[in-house]
Amino acid sequence: MKLILFGTGGLGKKAYSFFGGENIFCFCDNAVKKGEEKWLNGKKIICFNELVRMQHECIIIVCMGKKFWMEICEQCYKAGMENYLIYDILREQSETADELMERFRNKDKLDGLYKNCYKYLLDRCLFISCVHLSTTKLVNLTSL
Numbered sequence: 001m002k003l004i005l006f007g008t009g010g011l012g013k014k015a016y017s018f019f020g021g022e023n024i025f026c027f028c029d030n031a032v033k034k035g036e037e038k039w040l041n042g043k044k045i046i047c048f049n050e051l052v053r054m055q056h057e058c059i060i061i062v063c064m065g066k067k068f069w070m071e072i073c074e075q076c077y078k079a080g081m082e083n084y085l086i087y088d089i090l091r092e093q094s095e096t097a098d099e100l101m102e103r104f105r106n107k108d109k110l111d112g113l114y115k116n117c118y119k120y121l122l123d124r125c126l127f128i129s130c131v132h133l134s135t136t137k138l139v140n141l142t143s144l
Contacts, residue, residue, distance in 0.1 A: 007063035015063045060084040
């Protein structure tokens with residue numbers, strides 16, 4: 001499974017170290033414009049539009065501090081993207097990279113990670129201005 005780390009700052013670099021370069025397909029950063037060639041740790045940094053095109057082929061992990069989560073969630077919503085994970089939330093689950101990679105390979109376990117992420121954000125009212133979860137996902141969250 002391809003991992004794309006959304007963010008090239010401190011948390012993006014930590015996530016790269018945590019998961020290992022062999023598990024990272026590339027990075028994404030809003031500072032990169034279409035057609036630009038930028039690299040970090042030997043991995044290409046893609047623009048957001050390219051991420052949108054690749055969203056069904058990879059697992060997107062948002063690697064930014066809490067103060068940017070809302071902005072990124074809204075950006076993803078406006079682009080029609082629903083499936084992404086947040087690095088800080090994954091790390092709070094105190095799992096190793098190997099355990100997470102195993103969960104990423106199993107669709108049911110991956111869906112569970114998405115639900116946990118959405119539930120975490122909803123519990124903290126971080127989706128108030130951009131509730132973009134589908135009705136199905138919200139119904140499924142009520143059973144958690």
